[in-house]
Amino acid sequence: MNAQTKIVPGAPSAEARIARYDWGALAAELDGQGCAVLDALLTPEECRDIAALYPEEAHFRSHVVMARHGFGRGEYRYFRYPLPKLLGGLRAALYPRLAIVANDWNQRMGIGQRYPETHAAFIEQCHAAGQTRPTPLLLQYGPGDYNCLHQDLYGELAFPLQVAILLSEPGRDFTGGEFVLTEQRPRMQSRAEVVPLRQGDAVAFAVHNRPVQGTKGSYRVNLRHGVSRLRSGRRHTLGIIFHDAT
Template identity: 65%
Template sequence: MFPASVFADAQALDIKALAHDLNEQGWHVVPQLLSPEQCAALRHNYRCDDRYRSTVVMQRHGFGRGEYRYFRYPLPDPIAQLRTRYYVPLAGLANEWMQRTGKEQAYPADHATFIEQCHARGQQRPTPLILRYRTGDFNCLHQDLYGEVHFPFQMAILLSEPGCDFHGGDFVITEQRPRMQSRAHVVPLGIGDAVIFPVNEAPRDGTRGTYRVKLRHGVSVVRSGERFTLGIIFHDAS
């Protein structure tokens, strides 16, 4: 069963804090975006086969160890709402970043129009997913680019309680800087917290103008227990 109160009451983004964190720190956390009850409902839903279009066993592809399932269209209401609702403020920042890096591209103001653009380019399969890790599982550093068209930000929501449901299993981001060694971030997350982070690249201000860093994200080894995440990716897959 899905949470009845969908996520219409999910808090609005603090745009200033979002822009500050993504520009200065590289990622932004929205605390308690979902309630523990909503998280439990989503974890429970992992077993409902008819909700998903495909299931990936990560070790078969060298992606790490664990499993994830992509939702099928039509997305359950709460998932669709999260995607359309958080797209809007993020599109504003995305366009600022495009200008800073001298790119012509502009993202439309609403998600439906952006999805039409994905579909027109042959990217028609939905990307929101639920990931499940058990003891010893992990997610290798990666990027969620699913075709030529991609939205520059994505969101992951932790659905399990760290220190209780599982131990280990930290969300990590690495930042590859030009002509410098890479920098790692461990993002502290509680149950229901969302992390918003760049899919591919981020602009940084340097002494000689703006430069670009390349980002990858993943999850360190889950030492014990079971850890679930909801991933919201805004572009569709080819």
């Protein structure tokens, strides 16, 4: 199967898909909750086509079985370059919108790093820092599988937001397996956010830290994400991470 054929004829471009969302409202949701849902980013047919790539090793640079590393249960594969056309297009189209949020967050948190306007320019920075391995990945879960709470950093240069797209349909393809985000604020107990998604929905969320307004200005909170235990069926997810790995 040729990964370059994964765009359905007549489907809108990645840029056109991303442009139809209210990014002011999404940025406000990211500010308030650390995550925001992009409804129906992919069609069911596109979801099935991407999930069908999983057994085809030619598309991937590595295969990780979570239990071997204490990550949980389940498995995933990192794509190799060149990325499938639809995936590469979404990565490039999402980045500029999220970079606006990322730069605002860093300013509020007193972090000096600023992100360039285009994803190509950011990837150049990653490669100059020795981070050259692509990080978009395809995850697969079966009954009893789960993903422990974690952060996807991969190197010193890390983009503070990422996107996960649910490729399977809850209630039909699988049960359980909810996307979970936890947030730890200083001197407070952790807060959990369970994000309901349908097939083709995407969730953008904080990778590591985000700013929260306090009485004395903004302060950093720490976030982790994971997937709860799958009760039945099979679940596929496409993860779009914007920095490359060492």
